[in-house]
Amino acid sequence: MQLITKPARKALVVTPHPDDAEGGCGATMAKWIKESGSEFIVVMCTNGDKGTSDRELQPAELAATREKEQREASGVLGVKDVVFLAHPDGGLEDDLEFRGQVVRLIRQHQPDTIFCIDPYRSKSHTHRDHRMSGQVALDAAFTYAWSYLHFPEQISQEGLKPHRVERAFLWASESPDCFVELEEANLELKAEALSRHVSQMHSRTTHDRMERIRRWSGETGEKAGVPFAEGFRRIQFGIGSLEWQFLDG
Numbered sequence: 001m002q003l004i005t006k007p008a009r010k011a012l013v014v015t016p017h018p019d020d021a022e023g024g025c026g027a028t029m030a031k032w033i034k035e036s037g038s039e040f041i042v043v044m045c046t047n048g049d050k051g052t053s054d055r056e057l058q059p060a061e062l063a064a065t066r067e068k069e070q071r072e073a074s075g076v077l078g079v080k081d082v083v084f085l086a087h088p089d090g091g092l093e094d095d096l097e098f099r100g101q102v103v104r105l106i107r108q109h110q111p112d113t114i115f116c117i118d119p120y121r122s123k124s125h126t127h128r129d130h131r132m133s134g135q136v137a138l139d140a141a142f143t144y145a146w147s148y149l150h151f152p153e154q155i156s157q158e159g160l161k162p163h164r165v166e167r168a169f170l171w172a173s174e175s176p177d178c179f180v181e182l183e184e185a186n187l188e189l190k191a192e193a194l195s196r197h198v199s200q201m202h203s204r205t206t207h208d209r210m211e212r213i214r215r216w217s218g219e220t221g222e223k224a225g226v227p228f229a230e231g232f233r234r235i236q237f238g239i240g241s242l243e244w245q246f247l248d249g
């Protein structure tokens with residue numbers, strides 16, 4: 001079990017619904033932005049317009065509310081920008097359009113690190129948008145964004161350059177293998193950011209939320225031998241991956 005000691009210089013967080021990123025890597029964002037000057041861009045893939053059990057609430061109204069909540073939550077953490085791709089909730093597809101959008105954002109922002117949801121599960125099922133967003137983020141980073149031959153119009157017509165992402169950290173993984181050590185203050189900002197998603201958080205008080213985060217981060221921290229942590233599965237792109245490709249023919 002390894003502690004992550006090198007913060008991102010610049011990270012793209014590819015996330016399916018408002019509040020998923022804060023739950024998955026919110027304290028890590030808070031810590032690295034504040035302590036290391038990391039730059040974070042959140043890519044919100046869907047508009048979250050199905051995230052209610054209230055039959056009176058119109059989807060468009062909910063989408064507008066959740067966009068506002070997401071901006072506020074990201075503001076609490078110090079995120080530099082939030083990009084809204086506004087696919088319908090439940091409508092993400094692993095297709096050329098969505099992959100091209102993520103490739104374009106990687107080429108525009110040139111991150112060294114991406115964060116996304118682990119799309120692979122063997123023991124439980126997860127939301128389709130979670131699988132699609134994780135899979136497309138990883139594919140976009142390796143190898144679409146770094147090849148001149150993929151989405152060449154972004155290079156010839158939009159003036160973008162190919163870009164190599166160094167690594168990905170996957171949250172909500174069944175098998176996290178690396179951890180970011182956290183302090184109480186990072187957990188407080190995570191709780192505060194989650195509290196901004198008012199439309200999703202009616203059943204819990206801020207105090208309950210903080211207690212849950214403290215307990216969950218403590219359990220994750222135990223695996224790494226520290227008081228509090230968020231855990232991720234790490235994927236290192238690049239030379240290692242290429243060697244692996246060659247070795248396997």
Ligand SMILES: [Zn+2]
Nearest residue numbers: 016017020127
């Ligand atoms: Zn979600």
